[in-house]
Amino acid sequence: MKRFLWILFLGVTFSSTAQRMVLKKGRVLDSIPVAHNATDNFGLYLPKNYDASQKWPVVFVCDMKGDGLNVLENYKTSAEKQGYIFISINNLTDTLSISKNVLIANRIIVGASAIFSINPSRVYVAGFEEGARFASILPVFIGNVDGVISCGSDIGSIEILDAKNPFHYIGIVGKGDFNYTNMLQTENVLNKLKFPNQLLTFEGGHDWPPAKKLEEALEIFSLSSMVKGNNPKDKSFIEASYNASWERINSLIYSLKMLEAEDLITQTESVYPRLVGLDSLKEKLRQLKKNKIYKTQKRDENAAFNKESLTRVDYAYYLEEDVNTYNFKNLGWWSYQMDELKKHSASPNAIESQMGERLMGFLNALIQENIGTLKKEDPIDEEGLRFLWMLKTITAPKEYSNYLKVISSSAKNDDFGTALFYTEELLKKGYTNKSELYDLKDTALLRITPEFNELVAQYLKGARYELPIE
Incomplete structure (x- = not known):
């Protein structure tokens, strides 16, 4: 028999009239209001076995792009498997100040904690990119947040951390993510x-992690809560989790993924103190570090990190110089750099390939x-912007908006040659939105030229304006 949670909400959201809402378990729900507030609302996933007579751990998802509902959809299976309530904090945005976003988050956390049966010692926050940076500082301002899952980004501000009031931090990042070395x-x-x-x-780039990785983070929080006494120790859960980690370590070593095995051993050591004996794990690490393949991989990784660090410094220096001097002639050099990075990225050597991916991501972010x-x-420095948009067509050739900006800016300055060149480059890349192209700002004179319409007719099968008949 399906269970329903009936909750009474009072507030202006419901015209100040008492209303009933039915919240179905095992389903992602959106726009659930917080009592006595006209704007605050949240998304929700309640596990199918949610029981209000028990205290539950909760993860509040901080998303600055209004995509919290999709995050819940993508990770509801993880929440279900690990027994966590997931709540997305709506109305957060990077256009607001940190203080205003903190107030929104605090109202949602307090409001949801009053509605659901939440373990006050097991309140966690999570986010990706800007959301991760914001989530990582919330424990400083909101005292009852026990842990953070930071995906694809490091801590928002190391300076405000207080060693006397630590929280549990779990970073999750792809090895091809440009933020990997920062993390x-x-x-x-x-x-x-x-x-x-x-x-x-x-194995991946700058993106939300696979569900399995998020489950791993939730499992670590559960084990940590047992160590702290915030959750009863479950011996079968502890043994199953530890044995699974042990098997994964052996599998990684068997597959010659020595650095991944080292990371997992170190991680397991940090998770299971006072839960299981770690002597065999420590011995496994000692033996691993004596392995010749491990030593070779470690040396290659360190070399890649050093090369990456130097290349980042070069890119930052040369980009600043080129923007300040409007050095359009140097776009060829940047194109060569991208070709080199693509070669690294395509390398069969995983360490070199990941370095190439990180540097491409870094350059785009820079x-x-x-x-x-x-x-x-x-x-506004329009020439500097035009250089950067041109450069972005090299480093991110499938981001059509950069071509459109170059076309618009060039046409505005009567540089029709450049505008036509980037129009053809755009169409070659597969762009098909004819109406957007003809409605582009500052291109009134450009789009009535025969050359422009010939390009449109060639790639998009028909132009808006008739071509002259010879």
């Missing part, structure tokens, strides 16, 4: 501050950061 540095800083922390990695900086200037 390794964060791990070292947190270790020095004696914050409980783990860094989980996966360009985007510079675009954001120039847009804030008064007056």
